[in-house]
Amino acid sequence: MHRISAKQTQRLALAGIWGTGIVTVIILLVIVIYVLVKGLPDIGWSFLTSPPRGGLSGEEGIATAQVPAFPAT
């Protein structure tokens, strides 16, 4: 069988490394962008300063959740 030359190995390896790098960047970008796109539009003063409306309505803000969160951090 034809032996792969050192140069070809190097080319293959470089391609592989760039591949892993690109996959990693895509994964990380997807996470960050997804969270920002879904989350940022909902953040505003009323979200941060008003308490949740109760139950599982998912409405109004997170003011009461921050009170325990701040001393803990």
Added chain:
Amino acid sequence: MKRRYLIDRSSRGVLLICATVSVAVLLAIAVFILKESWPAFRQIGLLDFLLGTEWKPVPVGDESPEYGILAMIVGTVLVTAGALIFAIPLGIGCAILLADAAPQRIRQILRPAVELLVGIPSVVYGLVGLVLIVPVIRQIGGPGLSLAAGVIVLAAMILPTIISISEDSIRAVPKAYREGALALGATNWQTTWRVVLPAARSGIAASIVLGMGRAVGEAMAMVMVIGMATAMPNSPLDPARPMAPGIALETNYASGVHLSALFAIGVVLFLFIVILNSIAILVFKRGARA
């Protein structure tokens, strides 16, 4: 003169107290966990606990409760191994890229991004996994909340850890090694693969051990995406319940033997991590000697 002596003595005393307190706290935690888990080991029996396949801590009707954690042990092993299979090649490849191959400008953008991602809380990974990955897996088959989803989320979670520590250790290899290899006529890749990576081996091993520890102990993200079924998983599309999220899910309402059994899971988890770490260290030490 006298004052310096006093400062010296007293700071030594303070440091000694700090060290004693931290060791004592660790010991106290270990003793407490062992003490709390003792009733469970005695009532259930070590073998029934470790090898039992039924986990029914709150029995329905007049069944007797069952505390077998074999499915949880299998779940932990599978999800950790799966995550490592994806994360190790990706992480080390990316670390080589950042340390050796990438142009300066790309490095300057990527490096801080990776470090930022180490700090993302695991709930956020769980949330993204739940909303993005679980529906995709549901399309392939099964309930979606599954081992496969857990593996993908965990791999993404430990990837930044592996990348940043591996990159540091690759970068810490003395420049003379690289220059020596290049001067002997080796290509860039031969230098990286045969000289730099073996020299950075212990740091890369440390990054993998850290990532593994994070994967084994991860509770929150797993509760969200892995389905938490107590049955033994038969395929990657089945839900599973690893040990750490198994503890997290039930501590709220557990009492008596059930609570004690949760502590016993904690003991098993702890031993698990100790064994995994020792194996990793042994393997890499032996590799270094060869």
